[in-house]
Amino acid sequence: MALENPPASVALIVGITGMAGLSLAEALKKPTAPGSPWKVYGMARRQLPAWFPSALVDVFVSADALDRKDTTEKLAPLASQVTHVFWVAIQVGGTEQESITSNATMLTNVLETLKSDPTSPLRHITLQTGTKQYLGPILDPFLGSQLVHHEPPYKEDMSRLPYPNFYYDLEDLVASYSPSVTYSVHRASIIIGASSRSFYNILLTLAVYATICRYQGLPFRYPGTKYTWEHFCDVADADVLAQQHLWAAVTDKAKNQAFNCSNGDVFTWKSMWRVLCEVFDVEFVPFDDHENEEFDRMGLMKDDEDKAEKVWEEIVESYGLIPTKVKDVTCPEVLSTILHVEFQHVCSMNKSREFGFLGYADTLKSIPMWVQRLKDMKIIP
Incomplete structure (x- = not known):
């Protein structure tokens, strides 16, 4: 060698x-x-x-x-x-x-x-x-x-x-x-x-969540708080x-x-959510204090892991994706922590x-590019 x-x-x-x-x-x-x-x-x-x-x-x-x-x-x-x-x-x-x-x-x-x-x-x-x-x-x-x-x-x-x-x-x-x-x-x-092998991969976590919502006809709701919805974050x-x-x-x-x-810029999760909805072709659901009070889709994915795995297995097979498991390509606990902080992450x-x-990089413009990379890599449909 x-x-x-x-x-x-x-x-x-x-x-x-x-x-x-x-x-x-x-x-x-x-x-x-x-x-x-x-x-x-x-x-x-x-x-x-x-x-x-x-x-x-x-x-x-x-x-x-x-x-x-x-x-x-x-x-x-x-x-x-x-x-x-x-x-x-x-x-x-x-x-x-x-x-x-x-x-x-x-x-x-x-x-x-x-x-x-x-x-x-x-x-x-x-x-x-x-x-x-x-x-x-x-x-x-x-x-x-x-x-x-x-x-x-x-x-x-x-x-x-x-x-x-x-x-x-x-x-x-x-x-x-x-x-x-x-x-x-x-x-x-x-x-x-873009990777299927990063532990802290929140974009792929969101991509899996959005894909499952679209596949099952579920609303793609924001699984965080009003504070993070409205305040600044960076990536x-x-x-x-x-x-x-x-x-x-x-x-x-x-x-x-x-x-x-x-990236040198900041965004609100409200603005990020609009971009994600456009990229994944799901309806934008505005944040609602009452509806989000007990709603935590990422927690649901974790608690009902067998159901999420079964749905994802169907999606992988239907679209000819690289075989992966939800538990291996998502980090719901990490995402939940990020979306529930009470300070601006800047x-x-x-x-x-x-x-x-x-x-x-312009964060909101870079998201569609990375999602397309994940698609080209056959990690998401």
């Missing part, structure tokens, strides 16, 4: 089959990519799915990063070649402490395998985290309801919160390799992209996020820095702009 004359830039994308991983592979393979030409190596626990363009990957490694032996056996032959690690992997545990243990183990196994080669040319690590940096472990079953978080808009110089947070541990871990290896941290907002387009990773990887000024990543992009990253 070793190359006689390896190129100057060799990227290892860990978590390549997720939303950010796919966009990163596409960005790196563009002839105009900063630092090009790039060799792109990809790593994921499972084999590449049918929807992933194999031409985007020069070498693919299927390895379980939680398993040190498996990681070493699979990655050691590449250790003398990889110059940049793009870390977009995540392992979600039942509690935040479990997430700390699993994610730190994965990152340690990969980095120690690469650095154990005395000829390792590794020079930069990009680490993807998120706005939980400013919110705390909002999905932890014990801590989630007790948190006191920072006030938005979120800024990179805000202090760490006094709660366990695996983002903090991963930041400390990559920083421990400095100065021999530089790093950048990318605190992504809610990511919007991070997976392509913008990939651009920021790549920019930081080759920009000296960005080394050893943390950056928020969002990140400041000032630091990124001041350092020279000017990537952006």
Whole structure:
């Protein structure tokens, strides 16, 4: 597997089959990519799915990063070649402490395998985290309801919160390799992209929900609160996020820095819901306090999982989609948390702009594009 004359830039994308991983592979393979030409190596626990363009990957490694032996056996032959690690992997545990243990183990196994080669040319690590940096472990079953978080808009110089947070541990871990290896941290907002293998994939969750509603003739009601319906939120387009990773990887000024990543605009869920209704060809149902008082479609999908799975199985078969299960491609708990917060989820992009990253996306215009990507990939009809 070793190359006689390896190129100057060799990227290892860990978590390549997720939303950010796919966009990163596409960005790196563009002839105009900063630092090009790039060799792109990809790593994921499972084999590449049918929807992933194999031409985007020069070498693919299927390895379980939680398993040190498996990681070493699979990655050691590449250790003398990889110059940049793009870390977009995540392992979600039942509690935040479990997430700390699993994610730190994965990152340690990969980095120690690469650095154990005395000829390792590794020079930069990009680490993807998120706005939980400013919110705390909002999905932890014990801590989630007790948190006191920072006030938005979120800024990179805000202090760490006094709660366990695996983002903090991963930041400390990559920083421990400095100065021999530089790093950048990318605190992504809610990511919007295309994949059937991302745990926090709210667009695909909404797509499955809308598709089931249309298939069964049910109203596509907003499963959130009046507050989130009317107040501002932001997201991070997976392509913008990939651009920021790549920019930081080759920009000296960005080394050893943390950056928020969002599209640079804001939206209300009311405006987002209109776009989703147009894209999925379902009737727009205005928010109604009385009707939404006890209504929670995402909760219904979770509570009546067998029924949702049966309907989705019919849809997959009817439209010739890639076989998936509702429980594997949706994150109703995550979406419900986002749509029930009592604060505006907004990140400041000032630091990124001041350092020279000017990537952006028009959120409401990008939604139809990503939905079409999911359709082209045969993940949704």
